[in-house]
Amino acid sequence: MIQRTAPAAILCALLAGMSEAASRPSFEDLVANLKSPNASTRRDAAAELGRRRRREAVTPLAALVRDPDAKVRLEVVRGLRELRDLSAVPAIVTSLSDGEPQIREEAIGSLVELYADRDRGNPVGRFLELFSDEFDRSSVAPHGSVDATVIQALAGKLGDEDKDIRQEAAFALGILNGTDALPALASSLRDPESSVRGAAATAIGKIGTAENGRALVPLLSDDSANVRNRVLQAIGVLHVREAGPALRQLYEANRRKEGGARILAALSRIGDPAQADRFQELVQDPDPERKRLAIEGLGRISDGSRLPAFKKDYQREKNEELRLAYSFALTLLGDRAFLDTIVLSLPSRTLGTRSRSYLQEMGPAILPELYPYLNDPEAEIRATLCDIIAAFGDPEAIPRLTPLINDPSQTVADKANRAVERLRRSGGAKASR
Numbered sequence: 001m002i003q004r005t006a007p008a009a010i011l012c013a014l015l016a017g018m019s020e021a022a023s024r025p026s027f028e029d030l031v032a033n034l035k036s037p038n039a040s041t042r043r044d045a046a047a048e049l050g051r052r053r054r055r056e057a058v059t060p061l062a063a064l065v066r067d068p069d070a071k072v073r074l075e076v077v078r079g080l081r082e083l084r085d086l087s088a089v090p091a092i093v094t095s096l097s098d099g100e101p102q103i104r105e106e107a108i109g110s111l112v113e114l115y116a117d118r119d120r121g122n123p124v125g126r127f128l129e130l131f132s133d134e135f136d137r138s139s140v141a142p143h144g145s146v147d148a149t150v151i152q153a154l155a156g157k158l159g160d161e162d163k164d165i166r167q168e169a170a171f172a173l174g175i176l177n178g179t180d181a182l183p184a185l186a187s188s189l190r191d192p193e194s195s196v197r198g199a200a201a202t203a204i205g206k207i208g209t210a211e212n213g214r215a216l217v218p219l220l221s222d223d224s225a226n227v228r229n230r231v232l233q234a235i236g237v238l239h240v241r242e243a244g245p246a247l248r249q250l251y252e253a254n255r256r257k258e259g260g261a262r263i264l265a266a267l268s269r270i271g272d273p274a275q276a277d278r279f280q281e282l283v284q285d286p287d288p289e290r291k292r293l294a295i296e297g298l299g300r301i302s303d304g305s306r307l308p309a310f311k312k313d314y315q316r317e318k319n320e321e322l323r324l325a326y327s328f329a330l331t332l333l334g335d336r337a338f339l340d341t342i343v344l345s346l347p348s349r350t351l352g353t354r355s356r357s358y359l360q361e362m363g364p365a366i367l368p369e370l371y372p373y374l375n376d377p378e379a380e381i382r383a384t385l386c387d388i389i390a391a392f393g394d395p396e397a398i399p400r401l402t403p404l405i406n407d408p409s410q411t412v413a414d415k416a417n418r419a420v421e422r423l424r425r426s427g428g429a430k431a432s433r
Contacts, residue, residue, distance in 0.1 A: 027052065031060045039069040046072060050079030058083055062091035070100045077103060081110035086147075089114065093153045101162045108154065108168045115146050116175050146176045155181035158200075163193040170196060174203030182208055186215050194224035201227065205234025213238035220246055225259075232262055236269030244272035261289050268297035276301055283313075292325045299329025307333050314338075324351055328358045336369050343373050347380040356384065364392040371400050379409040386412065390419035393426045 025033070025048070033045035046064065049057040057079070064076045077095050080088040092114075095107035155178065157169035170188055173181045185208075188200035201219060204212050217240065219231045235243045247267040254260045264282075267275055275297065282294035298306065310333065314326040327341035345355040359366065370389065376382055382404060389397050401423070404416035 027054060027056070031057070034060050034064060039067075039072055042067065042069070042072045043075045046075040046079045050075075050082035053083055055083065055085050055087070058085055058088045058091070062088065065091050065094045065098075070103065073098060073100070074103050074106060077106045077110055081106075081113055084114065086114060089147055089150060093149055096153045096157060101165060104157070104160070104162070104165050105168060108157065108165070108172050111150055111154070112172050112175055115150075146178070148180070150176065151178040151180050154178060155184040158184050158188050158196075163191075163196055166191065166193070166196045167199040170199035170203045174199075174206035177207055178203075179207050182212055186212070189215060189219060194222070194227050197222065198224065198227045198230040201230040201234050205230075205237045208234075208238055210238050210240050213240035214242055216240065217243045217246055220250060229259075229262060232266040236266040239269065239271050241270050241272045243270055244274055248275060248278065261293070264290060264293045268293040269300070271300045273301045288319055288322060292322055295322065295325040295329050299325075299332040302329075302333060304334050307335060311335075321351065321354070324354060324358075331358075331362070331366075339366070339369050343370070343376075343381060343385075344378075346384045347378060352384075356388065359388050360391065364394050367392065367394060367397060371397075374400060374404060379407075379412050382407065383409065383412045383415045386415040386419040390422045393423070395423045395426055398423050 025045075027049075030045045030049050030052075033041050034049075036042050036045070042064065046061060049061060061076050061079050061083075064072060067073050067076065073095065077092060080092055089111070092107050092110050095103055098104050098107070151173065154169045154173050154176070158166055158173075158181075160166050160169065166188070170185060172178075173185060182204065185200045185203050189197055189204075191197050191200065197219065201216055204216065213235055216231045216235055216238075219227055220235075220243070222228050222231065232247075235247070244267070247263060247270070251260060251263045251267055254263055268279070279294040279297040279301075282290050283298065285291045285294065295310075298310075307330065310326060310330055314323060314330065317323050317326060324341060324345055327338040330338040331342065342355050342358050345351040348355070359370070367389065370385060373385055374382055386401060386404065389401060398420055401416050401420050404412055405420065407413045407416060
């Protein structure tokens with residue numbers, strides 16, 4: 001039996017709601033409070049204006065980026081970030097020069113959140129989530145537009161007196177596709193702080209080319225293990241073939257040690273044909289990880305003549321992870337029928353992440369073969385492909401993704417809508433250049 005709520009209780013609730021709404025300051029009052037002689041009033045007003053997310057708040061908040069009270073300035077930057085409006089960028093750039101390190105740090109993070117497709121889960125997470133290394137390359141679409149003043153200002157922070165600011169500025173430049181700052185990032189590879197050198201290496205790996213990556217090779221012998229690991233990742237992503245001899249020597253000296261697999265992974269990714277003999281030996285290795293990396297390495301450097309042998313090895317292989325690696329190599333070697341195995345593995349808990357990385361590595365050239373899978377009966381496959389296709393940044397994919405905005409799966413529909421909007425922005429930025 002449904003219990004009826006007493007009329008008096010309903011009336012009390014309505015009155016309480018009306019009272020609460022009446023006690024909340026209006027937007028105009030909040031703007032007026034920004035001019036209060038009391039710092040706490042200005043601070044609270046800035047925070048509340050950010051929460052209300054009204055674009056009109058940008059101008060009055062921006063006027064306080066040089067407020068005499070540091071706590072007010074901090075809330076102003078946070079408020080501008082919460083507004084999610086690019087018209088706030090000039091004010092946030094100004095805050096990059098604030099005398100307080102915490103405010104400069106907040107400004108860097110705010111710029112990343114405004115331009116990139118990532119958010120901090122909570123204040124405690126700070127830059128651990130925001131500057132995640134989940135993505136090999138920039139988080140801004142290839143044709144996305146970040147204001148040149150932002151890149152210039154962040155490049156200037158590579159010389160900040162605070163090492164944490166230098167580190168976060170380097171990470172931000174990598175995320176925001178700050179290619180104009182590559183010379184400055186190369187200089188940061190000589191920073192006295194290992195955390196900064198490592199961040200600069202990661203940034204170069206995200207936005208640089210193989211030519212830029214050559215500057216990373218000397219850091220393979222850096223004193224810091226963190227720097228060496230970041231350099232290995234960047235060299236692999238950028239396919240720095242010139243690193244082949246150094247990587248091979250490093251691998252031979254560490255092959256049975258903990259870091260051996262990481263070195264071999266970089267060697268596998270650079271696409272150096274001179275390493276084919278080593279990979280051919282490792283294909284017979286009993287260790288599954290070394291064997292997988294050798295299979296991938298051969299796929300990246302071989303020609304179609306290896307297809308028959310690889311197909312035979314694929315048919316005999318029982319390990320699912322290694323079969324996936326063979327599918328990747330066979331696809332690279334020209335047999336696109338093996339793409340099916342990679343795409344159908346996307347929902348797998350154990351293989352999904354690697355399947356996604358394989359598709360991302362293949363790049364936009366694989367798009368024509370991916371489009372038919374947007375009709376796959378598996379919703380997770382359709383959803384994941386929306387993300388991957390959007391990351392390629394090709395606006396010509398929009399007509400392929402648009403029908404999925406009406407997909408029966410809410411997850412697919414949301415991802416398709418987001419992908420289409422991202423690609424439209426990419427196309428607009430490309431056309432304006």
